[in-house]
Amino acid sequence: MRGPAPVAALSGAPVRPLALVTGVGRTVGIGAGIAHRLAESGWDIAFTYWTPYDRRMAWGEERGAAELIAEGLAGRGAQCTAVEADLADPGAPARVFDTVGERFGRPVTALVLCHCESVDSGLLDTTVESFDRHVAVNARASWLLIREYGRRFAGAPGTGRIIALTSDHTVGNLPYGASKGALDRITLAAARELAHLGITANVVNPGPVDTGWMTEPLREEMVRQTPLGRLGTPRDTAHLVDFLCSPEGQWINGQLLMSNGGLA
Numbered sequence: 354m355r356g357p358a359p360v361a362a363l364s365g366a367p368v369r370p371l372a373l374v375t376g377v378g379r380t381v382g383i384g385a386g387i388a389h390r391l392a393e394s395g396w397d398i399a400f401t402y403w404t405p406y407d408r409r410m411a412w413g414e415e416r417g418a419a420e421l422i423a424e425g426l427a428g429r430g431a432q433c434t435a436v437e438a439d440l441a442d443p444g445a446p447a448r449v450f451d452t453v454g455e456r457f458g459r460p461v462t463a464l465v466l467c468h469c470e471s472v473d474s475g476l477l478d479t480t481v482e483s484f485d486r487h488v489a490v491n492a493r494a495s496w497l498l499i500r501e502y503g504r505r506f507a508g509a510p511g512t513g514r515i516i517a518l519t520s521d522h523t524v525g526n527l528p529y530g531a532s533k534g535a536l537d538r539i540t541l542a543a544a545r546e547l548a549h550l551g552i553t554a555n556v557v558n559p560g561p562v563d564t565g566w567m568t569e570p571l572r573e574e575m576v577r578q579t580p581l582g583r584l585g586t587p588r589d590t591a592h593l594v595d596f597l598c599s600p601e602g603q604w605i606n607g608q609l610l611m612s613n614g615g616l617a
Contacts, residue, residue: 373461376468378402384467386587392431399453412565440494460507463514484528491532510551544607553606559590560613580615
């Protein structure tokens with residue numbers, strides 16, 4: 354399924370930097386919040402989504418979400434395009450970059466990894482199939498996306514950005530937590546291995562952000578444990594990512610940043 358076609362750039366307008374944001378499949382998601390904030394800050398946006406994943410989850414498919422997100426980005430002045438991609442397929446990352454390059458005619462400046470596979474299970478009940486899929490999506494696909502980005506990066510030194518969203522959840526969520534731990538190490542390695550290209554790489558842990566997956570008891574418990582007395586929002590994460598992508602955020606590199614309202 355092909356996503357919305359690129360929105361034409363305004364005639365005579367300067368070329369905006371291009372961000373590729375993965376995992377933007379729901380209008381209430383963190384990925385959508387980040388994409389919208391970057392669009393407001395002057396970025397053009399390519400984003401990926403994978404509808405079959407949402408169909409498997411409790412919240413279900415949000416019909417027309419990619420189109421609605423694209424409309425919101427265009428309304429913020431961004432040229433945008435959406436690419437549906439199963440990132441469990443090892444060939445998908447290269448195809449995503451090929452597609453984005455063809456549609457925009459220029460390379461990606463910032464890579465923001467928001468995609469994930471997240472199915473609750475613990476040490477004793479996780480299946481091999483589930484574990485392998487979590488690793489394939491959360492760790493292997495992230496490595497392959499970062500690798501493609503590094504191979505194709507053509508921006509001025511100091512402009513490149515890699516930001517990955519992570520989690521410290523482990524108990525009762527073994528494959529998700531383990532694969533996110535691998536993601537952390539892959540991303541932090543990029544801070545050094547891609548330094549010669551002038552690319553920074555950081556990991557952001559957004560803490561508890563309820564985008565429809567929390568039960569009411571869990572929501573109440575997370576609010577009690579957070580000093581600021583509320584849950585995080587996609588906009589909270591988006592503000593930090595926006596800063597990291599800005600020229601002012603260049604000096605922050607190779608870090609795992611907690612953005613969780615002080616949750617202990």
